[in-house]
């Protein structure tokens with residue numbers, strides 16, 4: 206048994222390290238460079254960042270893209286983004302480049318920059334929506350003019366060692382690969398043009414690399430049992446406990462406490478779970494053909510407004526969602542046939558902003574599900590979600606033996622073991 210458990214743990218670790226996400230197996234961020242023209246000493250390229258992840262967006266404070274030049278390239282100018290440092294350009298007289306660093310670090314511009322610094326899909330402070338939320342907003346782009354570089358597709362050297370912080374760690378990028386040149390359609394769709402050369406870089410996310418603790422937890426309750434199953438204690442690690450703030454603390458009225466920090470360091474409300482986010486799943490009503498769940502998301506971070514938040518949930522009955530009252534909803538179908546996963550997100554201008562901790566720091570909605578007579582049951586925790594992800598990070602569930610259960614139902618302990626083996630087999634099968 207011990208062997209099986211350690212094998213299972215290893216498998217989990219390994220699947221994390223390989224950046225494999227069972228709910229979004231094909232998700233990635235692609236960085237595409239299109240060379241638009243060759244110049245006397247280099248080229249002009251358009252760099253496009255596409256977020257192909259179903260439910261993981263790039264949130265505040267946005268992406269930071271880095272790479273290493275293969276030779277002595279410099280960036281003469283940039284439109285729609287900027288490097289964070291210019292570096293040492295002292296050997297240039299007259300025309301001084303935008304950046305002379307060997308490893309430039311690029312960030313998006315903020316909204317509202319002057320028109321002549323803008324570029325299509327730029328200037329959103331590095332925030333990029335998830336593909337499942339809005340494919341047209343899952344993109345960010347800028348243009349740069351590279352000097353001291355190759356001036357043809359035979360002499361150009363591809364940049365190396367791409368890094369993407371989106372924001373913070375978690376993404377691993379592969380090498381740049383030359384791909385068939387992008388074809389562009391003019392706005393009136395009457396003419397096609399073509400990039401002179403195109404290369405792609407693919408980056409994938411791993412929660413394991415991003416942080417050592419979860420960043421959210423799940424609590425459960427039902428109409429048929431008054432027990433509220435709380436989030437597990439220290440679900441998100443208790444190392445911040447000494448810095449947490451009680452919800453009635455006078456500190457909270459001080460100016461500046463709610464200001465986001467440069468390093469995105471949270472200021473958490475003191476809770477036993479110490480998570481910035483709690484997702485509560487309440488089994489609310491039972492009708493003849495339907496049942497109703499209430500989902501509430503609570504923010505415990507005083508320093509963060511979550512814009513464009515997403516909640517991905519796996520539950521066998523999500524194949525038959527009848528109505529979602531106050532969130533937008535989209536089914537996610539990672540394996541074609543089993544559509545037991547869905548994505549909830551805020552309605553634009555209504556609740557797509559989950560406010561900082563406090564009286565307004567929560568969003569909620571009811572979900573009406575149609576019962577499938579063959580599988581529906583309130584027994585053995587069937588009515589609770591199997592997996593919950595907030596903003597693309599998996600939330601910690603309470604242990605199954607603490608779930609509220611149906612009164613008078615004989616507890617069957619037997620299924621735990623086969624269920625464990627089954628999940629092991631399932632992981633192996635999809636791996």
Ligand SMILES: *[C@@H]1O[C@H](CO)[C@@H](O)[C@H](O)[C@H]1NC(C)=O
Pocket residue numbers: 231232233234235257407
């Ligand atoms: C990146 O994601 C897209 C969309 O899911 C997929 O078509 C493509 O194959 C992925 N690329 C890699 C290298 O995995």
Ligand SMILES: *[C@@H]1O[C@H](CO)[C@@H](O)[C@H](O)[C@H]1NC(C)=O
Pocket residue numbers: 235236237253254255384385405
């Ligand atoms: C390169 O990236 C673009 C998106 O930026 C994608 O549409 C295209 O399929 C990618 N090409 C390859 C060969 O992966």
Ligand SMILES: *[C@@H]1O[C@H](CO)[C@@H](O)[C@H](O)[C@H]1NC(C)=O
Pocket residue numbers: 358359383401402
């Ligand atoms: C380089 O450009 C030439 C034409 O200028 C073209 O025939 C060739 O296929 C290109 N090579 C690559 C790798 O794009």
Ligand SMILES: *[C@@H]1O[C@H](CO)[C@@H](O)[C@H](O)[C@H]1NC(C)=O
Pocket residue numbers: 273274275365366
């Ligand atoms: C890329 O990164 C590797 C390991 O971090 C390093 O050894 C190598 O020198 C880097 N390459 C360039 C061109 O900076």
Ligand SMILES: *[C@@H]1O[C@H](CO)[C@@H](O)[C@H](O)[C@H]1NC(C)=O
Pocket residue numbers: 463464465507508509510560561
């Ligand atoms: C969150 O948004 C509200 C309203 O826009 C603003 O007053 C507050 O300062 C923001 N909080 C943070 C931490 O950014």
Ligand SMILES: *[C@@H]1O[C@H](CO)[C@@H](O)[C@H](O)[C@H]1NC(C)=O
Pocket residue numbers: 523524525526536541542544
């Ligand atoms: C689940 O998948 C089936 C078949 O692929 C489809 O007909 C059905 O509409 C899907 N359900 C939802 C809620 O998307």
Ligand SMILES: *[C@@H]1O[C@H](CO)[C@@H](O)[C@H](O)[C@H]1NC(C)=O
Pocket residue numbers: 524525575576577578
């Ligand atoms: C949803 O429920 C209806 C009615 O029970 C059923 O006919 C249909 O097959 C269900 N859809 C799925 C995808 O299970």
Ligand SMILES: *[C@@H]1O[C@H](CO)[C@@H](O)[C@H](O)[C@H]1NC(C)=O
Pocket residue numbers: 430431432434606607608609610611612613
């Ligand atoms: C509610 O569920 C808890 C387990 O979480 C159990 O201990 C308790 O007996 C249940 N209450 C009733 C009335 O069955």
